Amino acid sequence: MKRLGSQPDPDRRAPTMVDVAKLAEVSLATVSAVINDSAPVSADRKKRVLDAIRRVGYQTNAIARSLKTGSTKTIGLMIADITNPFFTAVIHSIQEVAYHHGYGVMLCCSDEDPEKERLHLRLMSDRMVDALIIATAGETPPLRALIDSRRKPVVLIDRLLDGVATDAVVIDNVAAARDAVRYLVSLGHRRIGLITGKSTLSTARERYQGYCQALAEAGIAIENALVGAARFGSADGYGAAMGLLSLAERPTAIFASNNLSGIGLMRGIKDSGLRCPADISVACFDDFEWADVFEPRLTTLVQPTRAIGAQAMAIVLEHLQDGGAQRSAARVVRMRAQLRIRDSCVMWPPPPGLST
Amino acid sequence: MKRLGSQPDPDRRAPTMVDVAKLAEVSLATVSAVINDSAPVSADRKKRVLDAIRRVGYQTNAIARSLKTGSTKTIGLMIADITNPFFTAVIHSIQEVAYHHGYGVMLCCSDEDPEKERLHLRLMSDRMVDALIIATAGETPPLRALIDSRRKPVVLIDRLLDGVATDAVVIDNVAAARDAVRYLVSLGHRRIGLITGKSTLSTARERYQGYCQALAEAGIAIENALVGAARFGSADGYGAAMGLLSLAERPTAIFASNNLSGIGLMRGIKDSGLRCPADISVACFDDFEWADVFEPRLTTLVQPTRAIGAQAMAIVLEHLQDGGAQRSAARVVRMRAQLRIRDSCVMWPPPPGLST
16 A cells, blocks of 8 residues: 555535525525526626635536436436446447437446345436436336336336336347247257246246247247256356256257356356367357357357447437427337357257267 | 337426425525425425425435535446456446445446546536546546546546556556566566557556566566557457567467457457467456356456455545545555466477477
8 A cells, every 4th residue: 555645635525506605695596596597686696606606616517407407417227237248238338329418327237136226226216317228137116116107218228027118129039049049950959958037037038938939840849957047147057057967868059048147058068077069059148259269159149239228328318308298109129139150059969970 | 119008298307496496485495495404494384395395296316415415425437448347347346335335326438538538527527426436548637637626536446647646446567467477488488479558558557567577587678579559459459469470470478468458369369370379378467257168268367356346435435434534645555466377378389299
């Protein structure tokens, strides 16, 4: 620990309108009227207020403006896991659009915990954000109440809530998961494992549906033993993977329905002394920037992260600009994920003569 | 696009103290006095205000309290790149501590652009955050002015500013880089490349110093051609790597002084038709969660991301709680990174009989 020689200012409290009012010997209402130009104030009193503003170092700021306009020019952004590269890519996109429109972003992370999300929501409501963009960790009564109250625009991203009429930007998870599993089927796999997420999340449910549809199309029965429950994190993905890999008749391919559980799966394969793709094929949801420079190069479902963030912000801005007057109903925008085929899935059984 | 059948509230503007004052037919100062319990108000007028608060749906909120206290219970967090896992790990830690103390976090990302950082700082100052934690993209006059004004606590993380007396939490970058390069030297490497960052960043300068120290100790001359300039991103890391790899006498090992440039380096090695570690050894700054499950398993410098975030928040809270009164000078807390040896560095020249 190193000490630099300089004294901190003993009074760091930022000056407020109250300080201005005291020094100018006028009421708070008069200060507000001058700052917001909201009511006539005599030239003498106005001069006293302006002098006091300069002397106490008060700046006409967002807080004072908020009192008048009810707007903080801040978007609340609630995401489920900041260590998930899918979310950081979406955050980056939202932040960029917000910035270009003069909005700040207040970020909260629920760590996939609905209770934590509930408390964060209260924190954000208390801060009076103008609108919220939420990738929910799971429905709670306060979240539903917030949306139902329609007091401020709420746009859901990534995850929908059943029967809740609010705007949302998501992907077609059923189609995406179906694409990945169809691909595994096309390679000859019939014992295909799934690492799923909590059934309270629409993404987990829809990806499970896509998995089931692809198997049904191929006449393959769903086996519960091949569905490993996890919670979209790498540690629980690892646990689910270890369960699947230790089955007497283990799967020849596994589809991890989110990126962190995919990493847990790869760790499980390694710890089991197996090789991907020689012993087991892997496809997973969400791409990584590094996915094509390390081995095995993962086959992934690539989500349009930039477009998801931009679209969510576009809807928020539309609401904030027209006060909802132009809008007649909640929209659910569904985008498509793309299957990016690399090297982590191979034919099953391996063609004769092919070294594995 | 799907439409759900429900009408948005045509007037979504949140009720303000002004609305309360109008309905109660009292002054704004009276509303403020009731809400903040800051001045005596007659029982009759108090009842009118409380009734009006209920009728307009106004909630005693952070904005109103801010007027009185000058505090928003919000920490501004400026980071350089949200797609960098080092920063997301630190954000996660900061967010967690802030949450436990009832603070919200307003996050801004500068994308390693000092000009963007300058504009974001204005945005955050305008929102009147109580304190700032900043991983700067490079010094700008407004950042220096903000720190020098001492109007609110500023804690720098990851990156220091020369001669600026403010609290900071960083690691010993010289020692860390020296450790990594010493290790490469111990394996027999003498042509060791470096991918560095912008020289305006203390981390880039200090890591370069550590590289130079380790080479000097070993009696190896610094060759400018072996130092590839990048900007701590994967694309420019790739460019720097391609430069180093196309040298007539290319290095046998490269140290990437940040994680994203390490990914760029690995892509460059792949695109050059080389293999790591057989053809070239690689060590890089910052660990990845997936680093030990994909090949090659990278040798990295692991930063104490959780401790960095927690320490920065502890300093912020100390300032906010005691108003700086207990503190006599700015502190620079320096933590240590650990070299985690995996498989991406091998002996040079390869021992006879060892297959590469």
